[in-house]
Amino acid sequence: MRAASLSSKARELSDSVNAVLCGAGAFGRNHLRVYRELELQGYPVHLSAVVEPDSGRAQALETDAKDHSQQISIFSDLRECMAARDMGRIAIDVASVCAPTSAHFSIAAELLAAGLDVLVEKPIAATVNEANRLIELAQQHGRILQVGQLERFNPAITAIEPYLDNPMFFEVHRLSVFSPRSLDVDVVLDLMIHDLDIVLTFTQSPIRHLHAVGLPVVSGKVDIASVRIEFESGCVANFTASRVSTERVRKMRFFQPHQYVSVDYARQDLFVIDVETRDGKAIRQTGENNPADPVAFGGRESHLPPGLSLRRPVVHSGEPLRLEIESFLNAVKTRTAPRVSGEDGRRALALAIEINEAIAMHAKHASLQRFAPGG
Template identity: 35%
Template structure:
C-alpha cells in the first residue's frame, strides 16, 4: 500500500455532502493532506461555492477523465486518494475508473445501487491493493459508546424517521436511511442473519418511503429497525438490550443512557448502575475522513471497509425482497397501479 507522507486528494461530486468532504480534506492540510482537485459536471456551481467560501479553493474539473488527464499532463499533482460523493447511481462507474488509476477511495454510502456494483468495487480495490472505505459517518460517532457495551446484544430497537422532502429520493428509504442502522446492527451483532421479515410502502415517491424490518440472528438476537422519510418530526433512536446492560442512544441529540446490572447483587436497587452522557465525537465526518487517510498511509484498515458497505447492501436487498414479496400478497387495488421500485 502506498504511504506517501503528503497525500494529494480529490473530491469527486461536490454537491451537498461532497462540499463537506472538501472542507474536511482542507482541514487536514496540517496532517499532510493536499486537496488538489474538485470534480463535478456542475463546474460553475462549484466555482460559485468556492467564491462564497463554502468549498475550499482547488482546481475544478468537469469529469474524472479530465481530472486524470490533467494529472498525467503534470498540470496538477498525481492524485493518491479521493472522496466519492456523487449521486449513488454513479458510484460504481466513477469508483472503478479511479481505482484503475490507482486512487484510494472513500465512497459515500450506499456504496452502490446494488450488491453487484458494490462487489465490483470491493473486488477491484482488493485486486489493486487500494483502500476502499465506505462513508458511514454514524459509526465514527458511536464507536466509543458501542465499545462500552458489555455482553452479547439480545434485542435492538431502532427508529430513524425524517420529514419529507427528503434528499436522495433516487433510492428507497431502506437504502437511504435504514442502511445506517443495518450497518450499526451488523457492527454490533457478530452472527449470521437467519431470517428477515419486512414491510414497506411507497407513499410520496415511487420508492419505499417507510419500512420496518425484523432481523433474527443465528445467535438468538432480534433487531427491529424502522425507517421513514415521511415523518412529521425527525427521530434517531437506537436501543440495545443485553443480558446485563441496556443502552439507549439518541443519535439526534447525541445523548445516551446506559444501565448495567450487577448479576451478583441480589437487591435490584443496588444492582443497577446508570450512566448518562453525550457522544464525544464532535465532528464525525472529520473523524471518518481522517480515518480514511490514515488507512491510506497504511496505519490500519478503515473503520468501515468496502466489504462492510457491501454487507449492508446485501442485507438491505434482503429487506427490499421481503417488502416486495409482501406487497405482492396485498389484495388488488390496495396500492395505486404501477410498478414500485
C-alpha cells in the first residue's frame, strides 16, 4: 500500500522510473530491499526485473516476490531481459549493477548502449581501460553513469564537507571480520577503495608518492594492507584495511590548520576539535562551539585541556545506500551530473590498482610470497 503523501524527493520525480537489478547476491539484495522500500513509501520507482544467473537465488527471488505480492520478472541472462524490454513485455529505464567486479564492464556496457542510466557498484570496473570505455559509452549515449562509492553518501561525510579547509594529515582504519563475500577482489578493491575515494575527494591534489604493503591471510588475494600516500599539496594519508579482523572498525581522522576532525562511518558520528586563540575564542566559528562537552581520552571520559574546544556538528542520520539510490534517481530525473561520476570511480580504481602494484613489488622484494595461503 502506498504512503499517503510523497517525500520531497518523490515529488521531484513526477513519473515512475522502472529499474532492473543485475546481480542479487549479498549486496544486490540490499539494492532490491531499498527499491522495494522506496516504492512502498510512495517514491515513483518500480523494480520491474532482476537478472540473476544463479538458479537457487533466482528461485528464491521468485518466491520472495510472490510473498510481497510484487510483479518482478526474473531472468537468468541480461540479453534475455533486454530482449523482453525490446518486445515491450517489461519496461526498464535504469539499472543497478551489483554483479561481481569482473562482470561490471560487460553488463554496464550493454546497459549503457541500450540507452539505460546505470548505477554500478564499486569498483567501477576491473581495469582502468574498462572504466574509460564505460565513461565513453555514457557520454556517447547521453546516459547517467554513477558509481556506488557508498561512503560518499554517509551522512557523517556530507556533514563534514563544510568544514574542509586544506586537510594535511589523514589516518583511516577500515577493519571487518572475515566473510566469503567479495573474495573475487582483494581488500584494497573491496574495502579500502571507499576511503581512497573520500580522501581523493577531500584533498583534490595529485599524488607524489605512495608506499604499500599487504598480505594474503585466508584467501588467495591480499586480505590486509597498509598504505601511506603523500600528495603534491603536502598532505599525507595513512590507510589500514583488513577483512580478517576480530572487530569491525570504520573510522577516519584528519588534521587541518587549527583543527582536528574525527568521523565514525558506522555510527555516523562526527566531532571537531578547534584550537583557540589567546583571547579564548575558537579560530573556527563554523557551527556551534561547546567547549564544555566531554570527550573520551585514554578510555576515560574527561574534559578537553585548556586551549581546545569541542563541537559536534549536526548529522542527519540515514542509510547510505538509500541516499545513494535516491541521488542516482534524482540525477536521472533532472539529467544532472551524479554525485559520484564515472570519472570519480575511475580515479579511485586507478589508485587502488597502483596500490596493488606497489604491494606486489614490496612482496617480491621482501620475499613475502611464502606467506600466501598454500605458499
